[in-house]
Amino acid sequence: MKTEISEKLFERAVRVMPGGVNSPVRAFGSVGGTPRFIERAKGAILYDIDGNEYTDYIGSWGPMILGHNDDRVLEAVMKQMEKGLSFGAATGIEVEMAELIGELVPCVDMIRMVNSGTEAVMSAVRAARGFTGRDKIIKFEGCYHGHADAMLVKAGSGVMTAGVPDSAGVPQGCARDTLTAEYNNLKSAESLFDAYPNEIACIIVEPVAANMGVVVPENGFLQGLRDMCDRNGALLIFDEVITGFRLGLDGAAGHFGVIPDLVTYGKIIGGGMPVGAYGGRRDIMSVVSPLGNVYQAGTLSGNPIAMRAGITQLSILKNEPQIYDRINMLGQRLRAGLRSAIEKSGLPYTVNGIGSLSCLYFADKPVYDYVSARKSDTVKFAEYFRHMLSCGHYIGPSQYEAVFISGAHTESDIDRFIADAEEYLKA
Numbered sequence: 122m123k124t125e126i127s128e129k130l131f132e133r134a135v136r137v138m139p140g141g142v143n144s145p146v147r148a149f150g151s152v153g154g155t156p157r158f159i160e161r162a163k164g165a166i167l168y169d170i171d172g173n174e175y176t177d178y179i180g181s182w183g184p185m186i187l188g189h190n191d192d193r194v195l196e197a198v199m200k201q202m203e204k205g206l207s208f209g210a211a212t213g214i215e216v217e218m219a220e221l222i223g224e225l226v227p228c229v230d231m232i233r234m235v236n237s238g239t240e241a242v243m244s245a246v247r248a249a250r251g252f253t254g255r256d257k258i259i260k261f262e263g264c265y266h267g268h269a270d271a272m273l274v275k276a277g278s279g280v281m282t283a284g285v286p287d288s289a290g291v292p293q294g295c296a297r298d299t300l301t302a303e304y305n306n307l308k309s310a311e312s313l314f315d316a317y318p319n320e321i322a323c324i325i326v327e328p329v330a331a332n333m334g335v336v337v338p339e340n341g342f343l344q345g346l347r348d349m350c351d352r353n354g355a356l357l358i359f360d361e362v363i364t365g366f367r368l369g370l371d372g373a374a375g376h377f378g379v380i381p382d383l384v385t386y387g388k389i390i391g392g393g394m395p396v397g398a399y400g401g402r403r404d405i406m407s408v409v410s411p412l413g414n415v416y417q418a419g420t421l422s423g424n425p426i427a428m429r430a431g432i433t434q435l436s437i438l439k440n441e442p443q444i445y446d447r448i449n450m451l452g453q454r455l456r457a458g459l460r461s462a463i464e465k466s467g468l469p470y471t472v473n474g475i476g477s478l479s480c481l482y483f484a485d486k487p488v489y490d491y492v493s494a495r496k497s498d499t500v501k502f503a504e505y506f507r508h509m510l511s512c513g514h515y516i517g518p519s520q521y522e523a524v525f526i527s528g529a530h531t532e533s534d535i536d537r538f539i540a541d542a543e544e545y546l547k548a
């Protein structure tokens with residue numbers, strides 16, 4: 122596989138950008154080798170600048186549920202672009218988007234558009250604090266909620282990959298009010314309510330933890346959090362940046378039948394364009410400025426191009442819900458194939474997943490939280506990653522990211538993936 126052009130670009134990039142990238146995991150730091158510089162993408166395929174093709178299992182970290190550059194989304198965006206790129210003023214498209222999300226997700230009475238999942242979480246937590254008049258929040262070890270100061274405590278994704286779940290530069294004051302509990306362990310969250318009665322504003326959780334690989338909530342975990350919040354006068358926030366409109370039209374809330382007070386979204390509602398949003402109960406969202414006194418604003422919030430891309434993808438998913446059957450079936454096929462390859466190899470590895478999200482852990486025990494995820498052999502993962510990349514499968518360059526499947530993948534893509542993974546496991 123030729124990589125000269127990517128290598129040259131990376132040499133230039135490291136001189137002018139920290140680590141040569143605009144987001145740390147992309148630097149391939151934990152897997153070795155040169156990041157591939159991507160030129161274009163269509164369907165399930167990424168094309169790099171050296172002319173290599175990869176079947177993509179990242180999908181821009183989730184949003185490309187229809188696959189890359191879907192013709193219908195592209196056409197809608199082009200038409201919208203002719204009308205202007207940004208107005209910084211109210212538009213009808215924002216109303217269309219808010220109504221559509223409200224229709225698809227019953228717990229969203231009101232919603233506010235922002236520009237990323239990070240912003241959505243930061244703003245939702247502020248609204249929860251404003252609504253309850255309390256400062257402390259609970260998050261779970263290994264859950265990643267973007268890079269706002271208060272969220273970089275025992276975080277997943279790139280911080281976990283780098284092996285430093287807390288970031289430098291976060292003032293003690295900002296982190297002091299972030300309490301952490303163990304994922305899938307109700308008692309550990311309950312003990313925080315016991316320690317800080319009437320001080321906790323909210324629990325924020327990834328309803329499926331998809332930034333420490335993929336950790337599925339055990340039966341009763343999410344409902345237990347719901348009940349705990351109700352008993353303690355705290356709010357429950359689902360961070361659905363990854364699960365929203367992916368596990369189904371009504372996301373993890375619908376899938377697990379547990380209703381949060383607030384929900385946060387990211388890139389997925391922009392069909393890959395830079396978007397985020399937070400929404401939920403009318404009484405809570407009514408604290409947001411200018412209706413209430415919790416301030417939050419943004420020139421690019423509700424950007425017309427991003428809204429159009431998002432509305433188009435969401436409308437296609439609404440009108441063609443069979444896409445979910447398909448991506449869930451492909452996810453199931455992938456996990457079954459990997460499990461059988463592991464069994465044949467006699468190795469003790471673990472496959473987790475749900476719907477179109479999967480993760481092969483190089484761990485010999487079940488993975489159900491941060492500590493068990495960390496037991497995975499990341500050196501083996503790095504070897505596996507390089508093997509898969511050389512076979513043309515582009516997966517997240519970290520043990521702690523999910524494998525994403527889109528409607529553009531085929532059964533034979535998945536079978537090739539399994540066959541190549543099996544070859545690595547056998548060797």
Ligand code: HOZ
Binds near residue numbers: 182278
């Ligand atoms: N934090 C993202 C994955 N969970 C990575 C984003 C990126 O590198 O684009």
